[in-house]
Amino acid sequence: MARILAIDYGLKRTGIAVTDELQIIASGLTTVETDTLIEFLKDYINKETVERFIIGKPKQMDNSDSESEQLISSFIEKLKKEIPSIPFERVDERFTSKMAFQTMIDSGLKKKQRRNKALVDEISATIILQSYLYNK
Template sequence: MGRILCFDYGAKRVGVAVTDEQRIISTPLLTCENKKIFEFTESYLNENNVDLFLVGMPLDLRGEPTDSTAITKSFISKLSSQFSSIKIDTYDERYTSKIAKDSLIFLGKNKKYRRKKSNIDKVSASLILQSYLIRNS
């Protein structure tokens, strides 16, 4: 079984997280500029066995699409075209940024670290992925 690579796609950055080979634990991997995400993904796939992409789907509090939903769907379409052999699934990403910020406080990270949006993005991706793993276990 291959790893799951999770993307929290945003207008400027993409938070990325990955599972272990047994698909038990989610780990924040990095935050990448969105214009470099396909280059990163290609490189990562050359080094690692991944058989599922998970993309956080932005929805409003009622579960309805937001302005960001269309941008994310466009990203998914490009991801599917470029990496057609890898299955893609989506998962609700509501509240993940807030939970990520709270998690960094709980972990004792200093204010400078917590204010860096790239740290929040990769932790958000990890939270999306961990929620997906729990729901599908």
């Protein structure tokens, strides 16, 4: 089997998480600068077999799209052109940042470590991927 890669897209940074090859465990991979995201993904899929991308879909409490959805839609159009061979799915990412922060607290990270926004993004991508795996 191939890996599934999740993307928590952000204006400055993007969190990345992947599954193991059996698609059982979701693990944080890294956080990349968003302007280098496509190049990172191309490089990664040259090294690892990726079956699909999971991309977070930010929603408001009333289920409408959030402001950042327009940026993500532009990224998706670019992704379809640059890496057309890998399909993608969207997953509701409401509350993932809050859940990531709570995960950091629960795991005993000190206040200084919890300020690391890159780590929050990576954990958020992992939560998005776990949600997808749980519901597939």
